Amino acid sequence: MTDQYERSAEFVDIMLAAHWSALGPGLVEALHGSVGPIVDVGAGGGHGTRVIAQAVPDAEVVAVEPSPALRSVLLARVNESPELRDRVTVLPDGLLHAELPPQVGAVVAMNVIGHFAPAERHMLWDLLTRRLLPAGRAVVNLQPPAAPVQVPQARFSDLRIGRRRYEGWGRAEPAGPDQITWHMTYRTFQDGHLTEETAVKYAWWVLGEDRLKAELGEHGLRLDPTGPAELGMYVITRAPEQPGVAVTADARVCVGAGQCVLAAPEVFDQDAETGLVVLLDEAPPTPLADAVRRAAHRCPSGAVTVRNEVR
Numbered sequence: 001m002t003d004q005y006e007r008s009a010e011f012v013d014i015m016l017a018a019h020w021s022a023l024g025p026g027l028v029e030a031l032h033g034s035v036g037p038i039v040d041v042g043a044g045g046g047h048g049t050r051v052i053a054q055a056v057p058d059a060e061v062v063a064v065e066p067s068p069a070l071r072s073v074l075l076a077r078v079n080e081s082p083e084l085r086d087r088v089t090v091l092p093d094g095l096l097h098a099e100l101p102p103q104v105g106a107v108v109a110m111n112v113i114g115h116f117a118p119a120e121r122h123m124l125w126d127l128l129t130r131r132l133l134p135a136g137r138a139v140v141n142l143q144p145p146a147a148p149v150q151v152p153q154a155r156f157s158d159l160r161i162g163r164r165r166y167e168g169w170g171r172a173e174p175a176g177p178d179q180i181t182w183h184m185t186y187r188t189f190q191d192g193h194l195t196e197e198t199a200v201k202y203a204w205w206v207l208g209e210d211r212l213k214a215e216l217g218e219h220g221l222r223l224d225p226t227g228p229a230e231l232g233m234y235v236i237t238r239a240p241e242q243p244g245v246a247v248t249a250d251a252r253v254c255v256g257a258g259q260c261v262l263a264a265p266e267v268f269d270q271d272a273e274t275g276l277v278v279l280l281d282e283a284p285p286t287p288l289a290d291a292v293r294r295a296a297h298r299c300p301s302g303a304v305t306v307r308n309e310v311r
């Protein structure tokens with residue numbers, strides 16, 4: 001796998017530092033009461049890993065970081081602190097290929113969700129459903145834009161280290177229905193003169209709150225905002241159990257009007273010859289419960305009955 005951060009790692013970690021002075025307190029609050037192990041997804045140079053370790057004392061932390069360049073920064077940061085060295089494990093893989101603990105207390109995915117294509121996100125939500133402890137949570141942030149639009153060039157970072165000053169610039173352009181391309185330029189100045197310019201680009205999948213909520217709903221997960229709105233941070237938890245439904249359809253009273261099929265085609269069909277109702281699923285999944293209730297309501301003959309059932 002190529003390292004998207006090979007040329008920019010030198011700048012990415014120092015430029016993320018300022019962002020983390022705002023994100024850090026929000027993440028501490030969002031993790032309050034969490035237990036380990038905690039997975040830091042795309043840990044980068046480890047700003048978030050350090051916050052997680054402080055927020056949840058004694059918890060084991062698994063920092064997953066596929067970029068060798070950023071992982072060098074991460075390992076050095078972890079190694080510098082006896083406290084981190086003792087309980088942070090650094091895994092050199094992409095999240096979906098990493099060997100994670102079977103059960104985790106929290107998953108943190110900061111400044112990273114745009115690296116996951118929609119199909120990969122579904123795998124990530126599935127991973128949460130399978131591995132989060134019952135009271136576990138994930139903490140994510142969404143970064144604008146939420147739609148594939150042009151983002152004009154802007155300076156997002158300006159910092160000095162010794163005699164050198166480092167500027168970070170970024171612009172983006174649409175690259176498909178759900179994707180943008182970020183063009184980043186890192187400029188280094190010494191004594192006021194430009195000494196280096198590094199330009200890189202990477203693909204980013206855009207995602208807004210509504211879509212994220214809908215995706216999570218399909219996996220039995222719920223989304224709640226946390227912290228100051230401008231940070232775009234959210235906590236993901238297991239949705240409370242919804243009552244499912246048990247369905248019956250009585251072909252003896254059915255008049256073949258087909259309203260049930262229109263309302264819930266996954267659950268009802270009509271016999272090809274008689275036009276009478278055929279029940280496809282007696283206990284449809286919870287997300288279909290509303291459609292099934294609609295079918296019962298619209299059925300002119302009262303052939304469809306629906307009973308609530310807690311699953």
Ligand SMILES: C[S@@+](CC[C@H](N)C(=O)[O-])C[C@H]1O[C@@H](n2cnc3c(N)ncnc32)[C@H](O)[C@@H]1O
Pocket residue numbers: 005016041042043044045046047048064065066067070093094095096109110111112115
């Ligand atoms: C913008 S950096 C954010 C780093 C860190 N979370 C922070 O906020 O300081 C995005 C990180 O996601 C990592 N990443 C990209 N694809 C990934 C994947 N499939 N699994 C895990 N990490 C990934 C990158 O290597 C990079 O370190």
Ligand code: SF4
Pocket residue numbers: 249253254255256257258259260261270275276277298299300301302303304
């Ligand atoms: S809506 Fe009622 S009457 Fe119409 S096909 Fe379905 S079950 Fe039969």
